[in-house]
Amino acid sequence: MSKYLFYPGCSLQRSARPYLDSLVAIKDDLDIELLEIDDWNCCGATEYISVARLPAYALNGRNLALAANQSNGTSTVVAPCSACYLNLAKTDRYMRIDPDLNASVNDALAAGGLHYDPGTVTVRHLLDIIYHQIGIEAIKRKVVRPLTGLRVAPYYGCMIVRPDYENRFGSPEYPDVLDQVLRALGATVVDFPVKTHCCGGHMTQISPPVAYELIRRLIYAADSYQADILATLCPMCQLNLDAYQDDMNKHFATDYSVPIVYFTQLMGLAFGHEPQELGLGKEMVDPRPALAKVGVAVEGMVSAETTSTKRHSQRRRKDDPSLPMPQPLIKEEDAS
Template identity: 35%
Template sequence: MLSHTLKYAYYPGCVAQGACRELHQSTIALTKALGIELIELKKAACCGSGTFKEDSQLLEDTVNARNIALAEQLNLPLLTHCSTCQGVIGHVDEHLKGCQKTNPAYVEQVNNLLQKEGCLPYRGTAEVKHILYALIKDYGLEEIQQRVTHKLTGLKCAAFYGCYLLRAQKSMPYEDPFQPEGMENVFRALGATPIYYRGRTQCCGWPLSSYATTQSFKMAGMHIQEALAAGADCMITPCPLCHLNLDSRQPEVEKVIGHKLGLPVLHLPQLIALALGISPKELGLERHIVSTKPVLEKLGILVSR
C-alpha cells in the first residue's frame, strides 16, 4: 500500500466537461477508488489545443503559464487526462523553464501580462503530468494490480497514443516516444492483452477535421481498420479529442471509407476503472457512439440477451 496520499491539481480541460463528459466522470470515479485526491483548477482556462500559437506564441505561453501558476499556488503537480492538454501545457512549461535560464526577459514579459490581469506569476516549480504517467510512475502498476477485482482476461486492447502525448515536448522522460509501452503495460497489469498495430502512435486526424474532413476521416478509418485486423476488441485512448474522431465520428468515418467498423473506443480511466469493479453506468459507458456492450459482454459484466 502507498505510504501517503497522492494529490494533484486537476486540469480537466474543455472536452472532458463537454462532448466527452464521461472522461471527467470516469477520472473522478477512478481516482476516488484509488484514494488519489484531486483539487480541480476551476479557474483554469482552455489550453488552446495548439491553436493560440498560430496567432501568437506569447498568447499561448501566457494563457498556459497562468494555468500552471494555479497549480503552483497549491504546490502540486498539474494533472491532465487529455493528450492535447498535456502536449500544449507541457510544452509551454518546458519552454518557459528553458527561458528562465536562457531568456529571463521573456518570462518577465509573460509574468507582466499575468500581473496586469491580477494573476499570480509563473515560477516554474510545478510538474505537468498526464494521468497515464501519474498512475505508472507515482502510483505504480503493482499497486494498481493489487486493486484489480475484475481481471480483464481475454480482452484484446489496442492503445491509441496519438501524437501530442508523445512528441509535443522535446523531452519525454517516461518512455520512448516512438516505441511506447506505457499503456500496454497498464493493460497487462489489468489482465488484458495488448494489441500492436502501425498507427498506434500516429495522429488520429482530429487537427485536420475542420478543414480537410475527408482526409481526417480516412486517417481515423485506417487506424481503426488496422487495429481490427490485428484482432483488437477495443481501442483505448488517453485523449478526448482522439476519442471524438475515433468514436463519436466513427459512423461518418465508415461512410467515407466505405467499410463497417464498429470498434468500441474507451477512455483510459474507463478501462482501468472497469478492472477495479466500478460499474459501467458510473463510468458513462452508455454515452459512447459505438456501443461498448461487446466489451462488457466479453468481460462478463454485461450478459447478452
C-alpha cells in the same frame, strides 16, 4: 494518499465527460486526491497558438500561476488531456529557456495581478502519474474483475509521447506504458503498430477526407489485429475515432465497428465499478458486444452471442486508393 493539482480541461466538462467520470470513480482505488485548479481557463488547444503567440502563452501562464498559488503541499499538476498537458508543459518549458518570453508573459499576467516563475509547478499527464507514481503492482492489487479475454488496442496518439520533453514515456514512437497498465487489468493487449499515429486532429473540421484517411488507418489496424475495443487517453482521439467512425465508413464504403473507450473506464471496470458510474454507454460506436466478453452488461444490453463478431481483415476493396498495410500474423486459436 497523494495529492495533485488537477487541470481537467474543457473537453472533460462535456464531450469527454466519461473520461472525467471514470477518473473520479477510480481515484479512491488509486489513493489519489485531485484538487481542481480554481477558475482554470482553456489551454487554447492547437488553435489559439495558430492565431497569436504571446496571448497563447499568457493564456497558459494564467493557469500555471493559479496552480502555483494554490499549491498546498503539492506542486504537480495532472492533466488527463494530451493537448492540455502539452500546452501547459510547453509554456512552462519555454518560459524557462526563453527569458524574453518569460518577461513578456509575466508582463501580461501582471495586468491580471498574477505572476508565475517557470519551474514552480511540474506538469504531468494522468497516465504518467498512474504508471510512475501509483505503479503496476498497486493496480494489479485492485483488480477484482479481470478483463480476461478482452483484446484491447492501446492507442496513445501524439501529444502525450511527443515531444515528451522529460522523456517520461520511454519512446516517442513505440511506448509500452499504457500496454502495461492494460495488461495489469488482465486484458490481452494486441500488437498495434500505429499506436502513436495521428487521429486526424482538427482536420475533421478543415478537410474531412484527410482526417478520414488517418482515422481509417487506425481503425483498420485495430480491426486487423482483432481488437475488441480500443483504449485511448485523449479526448480529441476519442472524439475523432468514435464520432467520426461512421463518416469514415461512409467515405470508404467500409463497415468497421471498433468501440473507443478511455483507459480509465477499463480500469474502473477491472476495479469492479458499474459501467454507468464510468460513463460507459455514451459512445457513438456501441461497446456492449466487447464488454459482454468480460461479463459486463450496460443497460439494454445485447448478449455477445447475438452480436456478430465478424472480422474485416481480408476485405480490402479493389478500387481502394489507399496504401496497403501489412497483414498481422495472428494464429487462429489466438483470435477466438
